Amino acid sequence: xxxxTEILIERGEENAPVVQRALTKLPELPVRIVEKDWEQKxxxxxxxxxxxxxxxxxxxxxxxARFLEHCPAGTPGLVCCNYLVVSLISNCPMDCSYCFLQxxxxxxxxxxxxxxxxxxxxxxxxxxxxxxxxxxxxxTGELSDSLALDTLLxxxxxxxxxxxxxxxxLLELKxxxxxxxxLLGLESHGRVVVxxxxxxxxxxxxxxxxxxxxxxxxxxxxxxxxxxYKIGFHFDPLxxxxxxxxxxxxxxxxxxxTVDPRGVAWVSFxxxxxxxxxxxxxxxxxxxxxxLSGEQVLCDDGKWRTxxxxxxxxxxxxxxxxxxxxxxxxxxxxxxxxxxxQKVFGRAPGCDKDVARSLTEPNLSYGSAPQWDR
Numbered sequence: 001x002x003x004x005t006e007i008l009i010e011r012g013e014e015n016a017p018v019v020q021r022a023l024t025k026l027p028e029l030p031v032r033i034v035e036k037d038w039e040q041k042x043x044x045x046x047x048x049x050x051x052x053x054x055x056x057x058x059x060x061x062x063x064x065a066r067f068l069e070h071c072p073a074g075t076p077g078l079v080c081c082n083y084l085v086v087s088l089i090s091n092c093p094m095d096c097s098y099c100f101l102q103x104x105x106x107x108x109x110x111x112x113x114x115x116x117x118x119x120x121x122x123x124x125x126x127x128x129x130x131x132x133x134x135x136x137x138x139x140t141g142e143l144s145d146s147l148a149l150d151t152l153l154x155x156x157x158x159x160x161x162x163x164x165x166x167x168x169x170l171l172e173l174k175x176x177x178x179x180x181x182x183l184l185g186l187e188s189h190g191r192v193v194v195x196x197x198x199x200x201x202x203x204x205x206x207x208x209x210x211x212x213x214x215x216x217x218x219x220x221x222x223x224x225x226x227x228x229y230k231i232g233f234h235f236d237p238l239x240x241x242x243x244x245x246x247x248x249x250x251x252x253x254x255x256x257x258t259v260d261p262r263g264v265a266w267v268s269f270x271x272x273x274x275x276x277x278x279x280x281x282x283x284x285x286x287x288x289x290x291x292l293s294g295e296q297v298l299c300d301d302g303k304w305r306t307x308x309x310x311x312x313x314x315x316x317x318x319x320x321x322x323x324x325x326x327x328x329x330x331x332x333x334x335x336x337x338x339x340x341x342q343k344v345f346g347r348a349p350g351c352d353k354d355v356a357r358s359l360t361e362p363n364l365s366y367g368s369a370p371q372w373d374r
Contacts, residue, residue, distance in 0.1 A: 016115035059110035141174030195232030200247035236270030261326035270334035
């Protein structure tokens, strides 16, 4: 279990349920009560890795902005699946070498937990309950791993029943952990998808620090599926390196030798993408990384990606493999352009709703592998 070096609590939030749960499980840690503007006044740790050090300082505070936002994949020029995100946690106890939080939260001196989860649920209810004709897909894994801290914080005990009671929304809990025991006693009614971000063991063991091993993630996925949850998998980022094709194909084989494809809600693929400033951070924090050794080019959205011809080859190879292993599983690409969709699938979605509906409405097959021209 994640163990911070200290706990900080915004004044007035001492009795919030999530705070009390954490204090009960970490009774020996020092606790400091701070004012709400504490972060603006705090002197950052003077060490060689302030971002890494900040992960060990657990800060409970209220969220004063909106919780529900559109996924950043909706960047102009990229095909969007109309995904929405909510964040109860900002920063992650894991430390993947390619993680965008290293840049996005570079000046954040803590791992932040928002105490007002009731406001999040109220906000989501106001949106989804007023539009019962529309299917929503909402995830919690944008600014942190969805489950890595759940044994400590217990947010899923509130989230799963809330979403299970609504027929027009799917909740996605995206993780690289194997901590799923607390989910097994909750009834999802088919409205919660627990998904795993995956890379082959050769990458996971060297680039995804603090995460569960590849095989442990698959065991957790099987247990969750057997408990009645839908599951998903995200091969994102795809990383090009010697022997990538064999390793990724073997990873896909292991996935579908472990789980039942009939209970897989979706599989996605996405290319490695790094802003210029993130590349500098990665090089500084992880000098032994293999991420920067492939064929990468600067794209129109300001991010470095694998050379287009090569990433199209990667997509085609792995989607072909997926089709042979699990031909009915919906598949899509994350943060890709329409021309790349055209080259991979033979056509691009007409609008973001095409992809969104195929992933949320079980009677629609647009986006399922057999529907695409190869």
